[in-house]
Amino acid sequence: MRIYPIETGNFKLDGGAMFGVVPKSIWQRTNPADEKNMISMSMRCMLIEDGDRLTLVDTGIGNKQSDKFLGYYYLFGDFSLDTSLAKYGFHRDDITDVFLTHLHFDHCGGVIQWNNDRTGFMPAFKNAKVWSNERHWNWAVKPNAREKASFLKENINPIEENGQLNFIHRNAKDQVGFDVLFMDGHTEKQMLPKIEYQGKTIVFMADLLPTVGHIPLPYVMGYDTRPLLTLEEKRVFLNEAADKEFYLFLEHDAYNELCTVQHTEKGVRLKESYKFTDIFN
Template sequence: MKIYPIETGNFKLDGGAMFGVVPKTIWQKTNPADANNLIDMSMRSMLIEDGDRLILVDTGLGAKQSNKFYSYYYLFGDFSLDTSLAKHGFHRDDITDVFLTHLHFDHCGGAIEWNAERTFLQPAFKNAKFWSNDKHWKWATEPNPREKASFFKENINPIKESGQLNFIHSNYKDQIGFDVLFMDGHTEKQMLPMLTYQGKTIVFVADLLPTIGHIPLAYVMGYDTRPLLTLKEKAAFLNQAADKEYYLFLEHDAYNELCTVQHTEKGVRLKNTHKFIDIFN
């Protein structure tokens, strides 16, 4: 097995929304905001090369939305999915599986693209199986008013229409090749890949832990549908991560690819941050 971080792009989000009830005077110490109260975010995917399978975890925003839409998120930097894949010698047509942690637009938007004539939408990975789960799929296709703005039909429906949609079931390790942790605080049945790699455990933490600034329990996004459940899920997960020395793969932290956590008198806190290549080679 070989794992690669894949940078699909950077964007900005409102810092207050990203930290919920935590005051700006506190959260800006780890996530400084610009003059518009926006903080830097990444959309970092994970690529897993395992035998004859090439599995991409999440896809970023993609490029099919309007310029007006992208202007709301202040895209910056030179990263893209295709250039990041090419850096490691791959093309999107090589992808055999696309594993979607959940169906919010910044995680699955890149799964679908326009055809050359811009007359219909199609999978951006023509040779891949797409993986979700039935409970989250229902949640996303019958959205509640709070989350409706994050679930775009154009990102979701074409996956099913293509015939490439698959659902993870209880035998998910046999299906996809790694363990999956389910979390319900951010959205219903968000899926976190958990892998043993080079003798260490890596967890792709997605929106359970967007950045290192979100490690303290009360630092919960305003986007979470069940913040009290997020608190409970984070507490259990972070205690386990500290006990078992997990490496946490950060999808949205613009400046840190990996982190570890430790027990302190104040609870679980950041231990170290790392470049992926410095720990795994």
């Protein structure tokens, strides 16, 4: 098995929304804001090469949304999915599986693209199975008012229409080759890949832990549908991560790719942060 970090681009989100009830005077120490109160975010995906399977975990925002829509998120930087795949000698047509942690647009937008004449949509990964889970899929296709702006039908419906949709069950390792942790605080049945790699455990954090700045328990996003549940899910997970020395792969942290955590008198806190290649070769 080989794992590669795949940078698909950067964007910005409102810092207050990202940290909920935590005051700006505190959260800006780890996540500095610009003059519009926006903080920099990554859309860092993961590519898993395992035998004849090439699995992409999440896809970034894609490029089919309108300029008006994308303008709300201040996309910046030179990263793209295609250039990041090419860096490791791959093309999107090589992808056999796309695993979507959840169906918010910044995680799944790249799975569907315009067709050649921009009259409709087509798969961005024509040879891939696309993995979600039934509970989350049903949650997304009939969205609640709070999440409706994040569940975009043009990102979601074509997956099923194209015949690519597959559902993860509790025996996820038999289906995709790695374990999956289910989390319900951010959205219904978000899935976090848990991967044994080079003698260590990597957990792809998706939106349970967007950045190292979110490690303290009360630092919960305003976007979460069940913030008290997120707090409890973080407590249980971070204690285990500290006990077992998990490496946490950060999808949204613009500055840190990986981190570890440790127990302190104040609770679980950051131990160290790393580039992926600092730890894994």
